[in-house]
Amino acid sequence: MIVNFNRTVPVLFGPGAALRTGLKVKQLGVKKVLCVYDQGVKSAGIADKIVDNLKAAGIQVVIYDGVEVDPPDTNINNAAEMANTENVDGIVGVGGGSTMDTAKAINVLLTNPPPISRYYVGSGNEMKPGKVLVLLPTTAGTGSEVTPISVVSDTATHSKKGVIGPTATATLAIVDPELLVELPPKITAATGMDAFSHAVEALTSEGMNPMSDVLAEKAVELITQNLLKAVKDGSDLNARTNMSFASLIAGFAFTDSLTHWGHAIAHTIGAQFHIPHGVGCAVALPAVVEYVADAVPEKVWRVALAMGLSLPEDMPPLELGAAVAEAIRNLNRDVGIPSLKEFKVEEASLEQLPGAVLADDCAMFGPKRASAGQVLSMLKKAYEY
């Protein structure tokens, strides 16, 4: 078997690491930086902390604080125009997945002609290397700080597009669990289950590889043991540290192995019903594990072990899948993930979704194919549990 190990982003990790942001950015040769964040990070006081740290290191700071959830291409084009007018030589993104996606996409436009739509996957347009890009996650879920993709909401077509490659990849990730202590329980739960889904889907995907497997297994173990603690007590720094580490290594795992049916479903129901990405992943995952269990029983067994389940070793694949799925549903319930029904989704509306799920790029990495009827069955299982 020939596999790719693509881990290319250096990481500074640990409580207090954010206080070295200015020093690190300076060491990377940056004199003037665009600091990218949203209003939530601003009101939590995290943005000021990072901006002050950059200024204390003698770095000029220009601010873009207009990040929106599911970042629109128009915002990215406008922010990049400002950054180019200011002639910044680096970007620091502080926030969750939307902020990191925005920072990555702006970086593309610092060295390549606008608009960002020129660089969507499939466009065939090459990108020159960007400038210095430093990312500081304030959630433990997306893994975007180490992945080579920016997801952009295209306002012309009302669809999500990917910008992928070295230019959409951080120069350095600074992962500081102390930035997460104020994160509300609901967001902690949803983002944590996003990371859990990255790990389980990476382990069971068609593109699985041995290094991703090891990282994904550890992520499953750490999230099973720490997510509820972080949800119950956001100031539990040990739980936050374990969750940040789990999210990071799950990000590395799915960069190589890719996610599959769970993310195909989450993307579809997210676009259709405006359900947060992590919630969509969480409700889809149990049904997906059940569905793929007969194709990759040894991988589902490894998920079971990493979750600490004690099951009979000779358990038939379908029973194994059902047992692991139930354990994931229990984790969802424990951390307060609502079902689609609780999100007031009409059950009948699920009938229209299998086509979009099957057309999602992630669908091609499932360890087995699915018909529209089988996808609908997974959606219905995600509806109520």
Ligand SMILES: [Fe+2]
């Ligand atoms: Fe995800």
